[in-house]
Amino acid sequence: MAKFTPPQKNKGPIRTTLRIPTGMLNKMDQVMLTEGYNKKQRSLWIGEAIENLIERGDFPGLxxxxxxxxxxxxxxxxxxxEDIVRSINDSLNRIEEEEDTRKDRSALIRTAIIQRIMSQQGMQLSPQETGS
Structure with missing residues (x-):
């Protein structure tokens, strides 16, 4: 008799806490509102910011x-x-290899937030301007 195991359930989002400067939090909330996001969509907005940062060729230096x-x-x-958390972990390994420094998950997330805020303000530098 064959034994079947049920498919593994998707665990859903991974919850964590982020320490963020209060000034950055206020600016982030303003930009979110400008972009049409509410506070309940904060995790979605941050996840998109992380994906945008990791797509940049110069993110390890930032x-x-x-x-x-x-x-x-x-x-x-x-x-x-889970996909974003996996991308963060892979990116932290890349940062350690390329920049010879260890950073934590919060550092990457804060950098992603800063870059998204700057992008909305038209102040984000291109990879060419940051030396990549």
């Missing part, structure tokens, strides 16, 4: 230069798809 001032952050909950 993330390597990312920093925040301690004590000026606020924690926000976000939920990301």
């Amino acid at each position: 993330v390597a230069e990312e920093f925040i001032v301690p004590g000026s952050t606020k924690s926000i909950p976000i939920a990301l798809s």
Whole structure:
């Protein structure tokens, strides 16, 4: 008699907490509103920002230069798809190889948010302008 195992259920979004400077959070909320997103769509907006960042050829350098001032952050909950989390982990490995520095998931996400905010303001640099 054959034994069948049921298909594995999709686990759904992966929930995490992101520490983000309060000024960046306020600016992010403004840009989200301008782009037609509400606060319930914050994770979607952030996921798109991450995908946009990883598509840039110069993202390892941008993330390597990312920093925040301690004590000026606020924690926000976000939920990301398994595919985005996998892309983040692969990207962190690439950053370590190319930039010889270790960064955490939050650094990549904050950089993605900054780049999306800058893009909406027409201030984002192209890969050619950042040296790639």
